[in-house]
Amino acid sequence: MNTMKRFKELVTGFHSRLFLIFTIATGIISAAFVLVLVTGEVQNYRERSTEKAHLLASLLASSITLPLYSENVTELNRKAQELLDSDQVARIVITSSDNRQLVTLKSAKSSADTPLVTASETVRAGAASPSAESALSGVEHSALKPTELGSVTVAINTGDMWPTIRTAILKAGGLALLFWLSVIVTCYPILKRVTRSFDALTNGLENMMEGDFATRITINAADEAGMAAQAVNRLAEALEERDAENRNLQEELVNTMRLEVQEEKRSIMAKLIQTNRMTSLGLLISSLAHNINTPNGAIKLAAQFLTGSWKDAMPILEQATHEEGDFTLGGMPFGVAKGEIKGASESILNNADRVERVIKDLRAYNIGERNELSPGVSINRVVEEALTIIRAHGRQGEITITHGLAVGLPGITGNQYQLEQVVVNLLLNAMQAMPANKGAVTIRTEVSDELTEVRVVVTDEGDGIPPDVMKRLFEPFFSTRIDRGGSGLGLYISNFIVSEHKGRLIIDSTPGSGTKATVHLPVTATT
């Protein structure tokens, strides 16, 4: 497997491919040259044979002028035989001017299927000597038209062409092979040396591909590969820096996310705790309600008894006063005490009723009773009850709560307890917004001019709400006081409740100038 891999790497490597391409190209070129050479050789051989045939024919033609002229067949035969004895001459035919074959000789060395190259020459009476008339008149005998005496045809045997060509091929092929091998052997080290800079480049790039940007490529030469290596080094440097930056960023991100997650976790836990506390509170309230209701009931009964008893005793005491004069009762004169005692028993009854109501409201609030909407709900009453709860909360500190309730407010269709919850939330928010637990909170009710809308307006003199917080006021679990027990649900639930009542909850705040929360509720009935 390793061997296969190495072989594959070797074959697909840059060096190998370059060397292979070069080797193949050189081989092909060498082969092409051999082919051209051999083709040329074949062509040359044929031309040489043809030329030889022509030459021999010319030679014979020039030597047989006289014998042919005189049709001396013996002489013609002799001359032809002389030529036939030469190498390669296969056949000689001498023909007279009237196409009679005077001499036909064939060489015993050639066979019928031996390829031949034939050449013919006309034998002309172009004698070296002038004619008698030319000799006398001085006119060039060559100006006279030479007479055709006949023709000579010489056929050359080309049977040795293929052996000659084979030899040529072997020689040429051998030389070409030698050349090719020499080129390969000498070029390989040269190639290696020349592409050394590419080696460094490719090795460097390989390392970088594996993520090692610290690698720097050695620059062996100021060639293209060297320049590329330089560029790659710069790139690697930049990548390394980016990598480091990325790592740092990643770390920061992770840390930030960790912190956020922790924050979130804390927030969720706080919310869970708050919810749990709310649940526990609910249980506490249930328990408290039960534990308070019982003695409260006893107090009410006692108060009722005392009231009844005082009522019964009053005529007697009045008669006594009438008869015996004023007396001290409870450390004060009877005339004063009777009013006080009546007031006290009424107060006991009222407060017991109040306690009963508070407990009832708390229970109703806790178990989510009375979700249904009822007509004729008085907003003033809602505000009063909310104020009662706030006062019972006992955490006003030095905050003064001023209320101004409009008279003759029309009733609305709604859930008193839920609306009380809204007002309580708004009041609590206003109180919590007051710095150092000091200041004034105002709550008032009003009605629109058309009597179509009832409004509850809670204002405070707090620090106001920053714009970035304003945007998130009605988000669930969003609180600026999550670490102080804020659930982040107050305004969310209040807004939900108001929306259920087809109303609107508008918060107006300017940082440094306090906050005004206005609950708009539509009127559905008039009281």
Next chain:
Amino acid sequence: MRRLVLVAICALWLLVPGLASGYDLLIVQSQRATAYDEVLRGLRSVARFSERVVILSDYSESDLLRIAREEHPLAIVTLGDKALEAARKVRQTPVVALMSLKFRGSSSNQQYLTGVEVQAAPERYLPLFSAHRVRRIGVVASAVNSGAYLRHARRSASGFGIELVVREVHTAREVATQLETLAGGVDALWMLPDPISAGSEAADAHFIFSAAHKVPVITFSSAYLTSGAAIALDSDRFEMGRQGGEMVSTLMTGAGVSATPPVTPRKTTTSNNPQVLRRLGLRPELSGMRGGE
């Protein structure tokens, strides 16, 4: 108008006689050749006649007979065989043949024909043979063209102790074969200005034989020296022309052709090829004899 007619009549009167008067001598050349010009210079050096020169090679065909009939030259001089053949048809005008191979004075049977033979007399050649101690001379020639000359030569040769070995041919093709029959039997070859035996191939055959058998060739023109002839006896063309001019002058006097019988060249020049002579073992200085009148 009258004046115009008068001028036309005068012109005609002047020209027509000019046209009608003709010329005395019609010179007919087979072709243009410097040799012919040399002959004509010799001819004109004797006497100047009004002449017309017709060069047969300039025409595709020419009718000498008509020219002679219409123009009435007093005599016709022919230069070359073709001119001679054309002039043979003319019977009424004397013809002087010059530079014609086919003109053999002895064999001329035409009343109106005379001239100068191209071949020097045998007596010019025989001393040359004798000087080189050549005893047997081979001759290949046609009886038609050279028969009479050979007869004359035979007669003269015996006086020099020279034997003529003659081979007769009828066509040029036979020359080479006949020459071969002379192998080993002759000491020299005598090439006569025979159109048959001295054609190009036939001439070559002589020189090939000469080279093969180491036999010198004595010929009638120095043009053959470069082809392998050993000795050449050229007839002087200017002198031939003078001879022709003398004949014409005689004829112009009104004398008949019989007053100017055919003659052989008066003057000859001997030349040789020393290399050939040396190769053949002959002495060039023996060939330096110049022929004269």
